[in-house]
Amino acid sequence: MSDTIRIVEVGPRDGLQNEKMPVGVADRIAFVAALVDAGLSTVEVGAFVSPKAVPQMVGSDEVLRASLKLPGEFHVLVPNEKGYEAARAAGAQVVAVFASASEGFSRANINCSVAESIERFKPVIARAQADGVRVRGYISCVLGCPFDGQVPVQAVVDAATTLWDLGCYEVSLGDTIGVGTPTKVRELLRACAEAVPMASLAMHFHDTYGQALANLYAGLEEGARVIDSAAGGLGGCPYAPGATGNVATEDVVYMLEGMGISTGVDMDKLIAATNGVSSLLGRPPVSRVVNALNAKNKRVTGTTSS
Amino acid sequence: MSDTIRIVEVGPRDGLQNEKMPVGVADRIAFVAALVDAGLSTVEVGAFVSPKAVPQMVGSDEVLRASLKLPGEFHVLVPNEKGYEAARAAGAQVVAVFASASEGFSRANINCSVAESIERFKPVIARAQADGVRVRGYISCVLGCPFDGQVPVQAVVDAATTLWDLGCYEVSLGDTIGVGTPTKVRELLRACAEAVPMASLAMHFHDTYGQALANLYAGLEEGARVIDSAAGGLGGCPYAPGATGNVATEDVVYMLEGMGISTGVDMDKLIAATNGVSSLLGRPPVSRVVNALNAKNKRVTGTTSS
Numbered sequence: 001m002s003d004t005i006r007i008v009e010v011g012p013r014d015g016l017q018n019e020k021m022p023v024g025v026a027d028r029i030a031f032v033a034a035l036v037d038a039g040l041s042t043v044e045v046g047a048f049v050s051p052k053a054v055p056q057m058v059g060s061d062e063v064l065r066a067s068l069k070l071p072g073e074f075h076v077l078v079p080n081e082k083g084y085e086a087a088r089a090a091g092a093q094v095v096a097v098f099a100s101a102s103e104g105f106s107r108a109n110i111n112c113s114v115a116e117s118i119e120r121f122k123p124v125i126a127r128a129q130a131d132g133v134r135v136r137g138y139i140s141c142v143l144g145c146p147f148d149g150q151v152p153v154q155a156v157v158d159a160a161t162t163l164w165d166l167g168c169y170e171v172s173l174g175d176t177i178g179v180g181t182p183t184k185v186r187e188l189l190r191a192c193a194e195a196v197p198m199a200s201l202a203m204h205f206h207d208t209y210g211q212a213l214a215n216l217y218a219g220l221e222e223g224a225r226v227i228d229s230a231a232g233g234l235g236g237c238p239y240a241p242g243a244t245g246n247v248a249t250e251d252v253v254y255m256l257e258g259m260g261i262s263t264g265v266d267m268d269k270l271i272a273a274t275n276g277v278s279s280l281l282g283r284p285p286v287s288r289v290v291n292a293l294n295a296k297n298k299r300v301t302g303t304t305s306s
Numbered sequence: 307m308s309d310t311i312r313i314v315e316v317g318p319r320d321g322l323q324n325e326k327m328p329v330g331v332a333d334r335i336a337f338v339a340a341l342v343d344a345g346l347s348t349v350e351v352g353a354f355v356s357p358k359a360v361p362q363m364v365g366s367d368e369v370l371r372a373s374l375k376l377p378g379e380f381h382v383l384v385p386n387e388k389g390y391e392a393a394r395a396a397g398a399q400v401v402a403v404f405a406s407a408s409e410g411f412s413r414a415n416i417n418c419s420v421a422e423s424i425e426r427f428k429p430v431i432a433r434a435q436a437d438g439v440r441v442r443g444y445i446s447c448v449l450g451c452p453f454d455g456q457v458p459v460q461a462v463v464d465a466a467t468t469l470w471d472l473g474c475y476e477v478s479l480g481d482t483i484g485v486g487t488p489t490k491v492r493e494l495l496r497a498c499a500e501a502v503p504m505a506s507l508a509m510h511f512h513d514t515y516g517q518a519l520a521n522l523y524a525g526l527e528e529g530a531r532v533i534d535s536a537a538g539g540l541g542g543c544p545y546a547p548g549a550t551g552n553v554a555t556e557d558v559v560y561m562l563e564g565m566g567i568s569t570g571v572d573m574d575k576l577i578a579a580t581n582g583v584s585s586l587l588g589r590p591p592v593s594r595v596v597n598a599l600n601a602k603n604k605r606v607t608g609t610t611s612s
Contacts, residue, residue: 178598181564182523210557210594211564214519217488221527244594251516258487258517288516288550292484 005220005261006042007252008172008202008228009035011277012063013044013077015234015246017056021281025059029066034273035231036070039265040249043067044075044096048083061090068093075136079110084124088131095128096172097121098138099163101156104147105140105176118162125166137163138204142173142188143180153191161195170200172228175215178208178244182218189222202226205247207233207286212247213255227252232274232285248287250274267293311526311567312348313558314478314508314534315341317583318369319350319383321540321552323362327587331365335372340579341537342376345571346555349373350381350402354389367396374399381442385416390430394437401434402478403427404444405469407462410453411446411482424468431472443469444510448479448494449486459497467501476506478534481521484514484550488524495528508532511553513539513592518553519561533558538580538591554593556580573599 012032016023023031032045045067046060060076067074068091075094078084087095099117100106106114128135141148142156160171173192180188185203192201203219203226205212216227229252235245253265271290278285285291318338322329329337338351351373352366366382373380374397384390384401393401405423406412412420434441447454448462466477479498486494491509498507509525509532511518522533535558541551559571577596584591591597 179564181561183565207594208598209560210519210554211561213516214523214561217520217523244598248516254515255487255517255520258485259489288513292514292550 004225005256005263006226007040007249007263007265008042008044008075008226009040009231009249010044010204010228010246011035011230011232011234011249013047013057013075014204014228015230015232016277017047017054018235018245019056019281020236022056022058023277023280025062027277027280028059028063031273031277032063032067032074033070034269034276036067036072038269038273039263040231040270041071041264042073042075044077047077047079048086049077049079061086064090064092077138078121078124080120081123081127084127088133092133094134094136095124096136096138097124097163097168098140099159100140100145101159102141102145102148102151105145108147109140114159118159118166122166125168129167135166135168136202137166137168137171138174139163139171140174140176143175143184144177146177153188156188157191157195160192160201164196164200170202170226171196172202172204172226174204174228175206175212178206178211180205180215181211182214185215185218186222189219189224193223198223199225202228204228206235207244207247207251210244213251216247216252217255231270231287232278232290233287234277234281244286248285248289250287250289250293254289310531311562311569312532313346313555313569313571314348314350314381314532315346315537315555316350316510316534316552317341317536317538317540317555319353319363319381320510320534321536321538322583323353323360324541324551325362325587326542328362328364329583329586331368333583333586334365334369337537337579337583338369338373338380339376340575340582342373342378344575344579345569346537346576347377347570348379348381350383353383353385354392355383355385367392370396370398383444384427384430386426387429387433390433394439398439400440400442401430402442402444403430403469403474404446405465406446406451407465408447408451408454408457411451414453415446420465424465428472431474435473441472441474442508443472443474443477444480445469445477446480446482449481449490450483452483459494462494463497463501466498466507470502470506476508476532477502478508478510478532480510480534481512481518484512484517486511486521487517488520491521491524492528495525495530499529504529505531508534510534512541513550513553513557516550519557522553522558523561537576537593538584538596539593540583540587550592554591554595556593556595560595
C-alpha cells in the first residue's frame with residue numbers, strides 16, 4: 001500500500017457549497033491559496049451553477065481565475081452546457097459532471113431522472129473533449145439514498161460505466177449521506193472495477209456516521225488510490241442538518257502518514273487554512289485531528305484558536 | 307468476519323472517569339441500567355480508586371451492587387489490594403488491572419515504573435484467582451505515549467505476556483491517546499498474538515484523531531474479536547483537553563451492523579442512554595452516529611434532543 005495516493009481537495013466547492021453561511025469570493029480565493037500552500041495539488045474550487053439555487057458558489061469564475069495562477073490542478077463543477085461555457089470562459093481545464101445512482105436523489109437534487117441527467121451532460125462531455133478539457137464524473141448516493149434507501153450495486157456500476165464510456169478520466173463514487181460501511185465499500189469498488197480501472201475510481205465519502213476513514217482504509221485495501229476530502233470536514237449534509245460533511249482532509253492525511261504513505265501535505269498549514277475558514281463560517285471545524293491539535297496547541301501556547 | 311464480536315462497554319468507567327463533570331451515583335446506576343437495556347451485556351461500571359484523585363468514581367461500590375442485579379457481566383477497575391477488597395465487598399466477579407506500555411505514562415499516571423506497577427497488582431491477581439474472580443488486564447499507550455512518543459511493539463508484547471502469564475483472561479490494548487493508524491494496529495495485534503491468543507486480545511481505542519473506527523476495522527481484518535467502546539464517545543483525553551475520548555459505541559455498532567455483524571444492540575435505546583448522560587454532563591455527545599440521528603429525529607419530530 002506504499003504507492004502514491006492522490007487526494008482531491010473538495011473543501012472550496014463540495015464543502016462550502018453545503019455550508020449555510022456563504023463565504024465571499026476574496027476569502028474563497030485566499031482559502032484555495034492556503035490549501036495549495038499546504039501542499040494540496042488538486043483542488044475543486046467552484047461550481048458554475050445557478051446563483052439563486054446555490055448562492056455559496058457565486059463568483060466561481062473569479063475564484064477559478066485566481067486559482068489558475070497557482071501551481072496545481074483546479075476543478076470546477078458544471079451541471080450543463082451553460083455552466084460549461086462560463087467555466088471555459090474563466091479558463092477551466094478540468095470540469096466535473098455529476099449523476100446520481102438513485103432515482104429519488106436525482107429527482108430531488110436536479111429534478112430529472114438519472115437517464116435525463118446523463119443526456120444533459122453528454123453535450124458537455126462532447127464539447128470538453130473537443131476543447132481538450134478533462135472531465136471528471138461524480139456519482140452520488142453510491143451506498144445509500146435518503147429517498148430510496150438501499151441502492152443496488154448494479155445501479156452504481158451502470159452509472160460508472162456510462163461516465164467512463166462517455167470519456168470521463170476518473171469516476172468519483174460519492175457516499176453522499178455517509179451510510180456506507182467497510183465491507184460494502186469493498187464490494188462496491190470490486191464491482192465498479194470491472195467497468196472502470198481501479199486507478200480511475202475515486203472514493204468520495206461523507207463522515208455523517210463516522211464511517212468515512214474506516215471505509216477509506218477498506219477501499220485502499222481493495223486497491224483504490226484516489227480520495228476526495230474537504231479541509232476541516234467542511235460540508236454538512238442537507239438530509240441530516242447538524243451532521244458531519246465530507247471526510248476531513250486532516251483526518252485522511254493523519255491516517256495516510258501514519259501508515260507510511262507520504263501525502264506532501266503540511267499539517268500545520270492545512271489546519272491554519274481550516275481554522276481561517278471555520279472562523280468565517282462561525283463554527284468550529286468537525287475534524288477530529290484539527291480539534292485535537294488545536295486543543296493541544298492552545299494548551300502549549302496559551303493562545304486561543306478558532 | 308461474520309463470527310461474533312464482543313463489545314465491552316466502558317462508558318460508565320473509562321468514559322465518566324475522564325469527564326470533568328462528575329455524575330452522581332443514582333444517575334450512574336440509571337446509565338448502566340439503560341446500557342444493559344439497550345443490549346450491552348458487558349459493562350465496566352466503576353473503579354475502586356482514591357476518591358480524592360478520581361472524584362468521578364466515588365460510590366462505585368453502590369453502582370456495582372446495583373449493576374449486579376441486572377443481567378450481564380460487570381467489570382470494575384482495581385489499582386491495588388485495597389481496591390480489590392472494596393470491589394469484592396461489593397460483590398465484584400470480574401476486576402480489571404492496568405499497566406502502561408511506556409515508562410513515561412506509568413510515572414505520570416500512577417507514579418511508579420512499569421515493573422513496579424506489575425508488582426503492585428500481582429497480589430491482586432493472586433487473590434482474585436483464589437476467590438474465583440476473573441481478571442482483565444489493560445495496557446495503556448500501546449500505540450504511542452504523550453511523554454515518551456513512540457512505544458516499541460516489544461514493550462507492548464512484554465506487558466501483554468506478563469498479564470497473560472499472571473492469569474488475566476483477556477488483555478485489552480489501549481491506544482490511550484488515539485495516535486494509532488490501521489497498519490500499526492495490525493502489526494501490533496500480530497505481534498501480541500504470538501504471546502496471547504487473538505481471541506483474548508481486546509482493542510481499546512480512543513478517537514482523538516478520528517482513527518478509531520479505521521483501526522478497529524483493521525484489527526477485525528487481522529482477527530481480533532473484542533472491542534472496548536463508550537456510549538456517546540464519553541471520555542476525552544487529559545493530554546488534549548477538548549479532544550475526543552473512547553471510540554463511541556454507537557459508531558462501532560453502526561459499522562458492525564452495516565457489515566452484517568449482529569451486535570444485539572438497540573440503537574435507539576443506546577442513543578437515549580447517551581443523550582441522558584450527555585445532558586447531565588452539559589455537553590453534546592461526540593459520536594457522529596448520535597449527532598446524525600439526533601439531527602434527523604429533530605427534523606422529523608420537531609422535538610429537541612440534548
